[in-house]
Amino acid sequence: MILRFEDVAVARGGRVLVHGLSLQLAAGDAALVTGSNGAGKSSLLRVAAGLLGPFAGRVERGGEAALLTEAHAHDPELSLDRALGFWAKVDRVAPALDALELAHLADVPVRLLSTGQRRRAGLARVVAGGAALWLLDEPANGLDADGVLLLERLLAEHRARGGAAMVASHTPVALPHAVEVRL
Ligand SMILES: Nc1ncnc2c1ncn2[C@@H]1O[C@H](COP(=O)(O)OP(=O)(O)OP(=O)(O)O)[C@@H](O)[C@H]1O
Numbered sequence: 001m002i003l004r005f006e007d008v009a010v011a012r013g014g015r016v017l018v019h020g021l022s023l024q025l026a027a028g029d030a031a032l033v034t035g036s037n038g039a040g041k042s043s044l045l046r047v048a049a050g051l052l053g054p055f056a057g058r059v060e061r062g063g064e065a066a067l068l069t070e071a072h073a074h075d076p077e078l079s080l081d082r083a084l085g086f087w088a089k090v091d092r093v094a095p096a097l098d099a100l101e102l103a104h105l106a107d108v109p110v111r112l113l114s115t116g117q118r119r120r121a122g123l124a125r126v127v128a129g130g131a132a133l134w135l136l137d138e139p140a141n142g143l144d145a146d147g148v149l150l151l152e153r154l155l156a157e158h159r160a161r162g163g164a165a166m167v168a169s170h171t172p173v174a175l176p177h178a179v180e181v182r183l
Pocket residue numbers: 012013014017035036037038039040041042043044
């Protein structure tokens with residue numbers, strides 16, 4: 001078991017956004033979270049990450065989780081490889097940069113990266129971190145068509161290696177056999 005929700009409710013600002021949600025993600029599983037703006041997708045991912053407590057129910061994680069959000073996780077003044085080194089073991093940084101086709105930008109300060117390059121850098125952090133559970137909030141935002149294909153391939157590889165993922169996305173992201181959680 002990598003993630004288990006038992007009858008979970010999520011509340012924000014005194015409003016219950018999600019209730020009675022039960023699901024289980026084991027090795028290779030994925031969940032796709034959909035819903036309109038403000039439905040509670042980001043809040044649900046924060047609950048899955050353990051950053052926000054459930055309003056009701058139980059959340060269990062079998063291991064580490066990596067959360068990708070819109071927030072900038074990297075120090076803007078550091079070079080990309082050093083910024084990533086803050087989050088991951090040094091020997092995992094170069095392979096993660098390669099995986100996201102960012103190796104040529106390793107020495108560039110994070111503040112100079114484009115929107116899509118920043119998003120790729122966020123994904124490189126997730127890849128480098130090696131967590132079993134990937135929690136990706138709008139991971140395709142800012143990515144070009146090749147970037148979306150890359151994201152889909154990385155998700156497939158992660159699942160094939162025994163990982164699991166919960167992805168919230170407005171735009172289509174191929175996530176074969178994913179459980180759909182409609183909010
Ligand atoms: N810290 C907070 N305090 C109070 N209300 C909040 C807080 N964070 C979010 N909310 C509210 O909770 C609701 C759900 O927000 P959330 O970001 O989870 O939605 P979302 O489905 O991810 O939306 P979007 O598609 O726009 O990203 C919104 O109405 C939002 O205003």
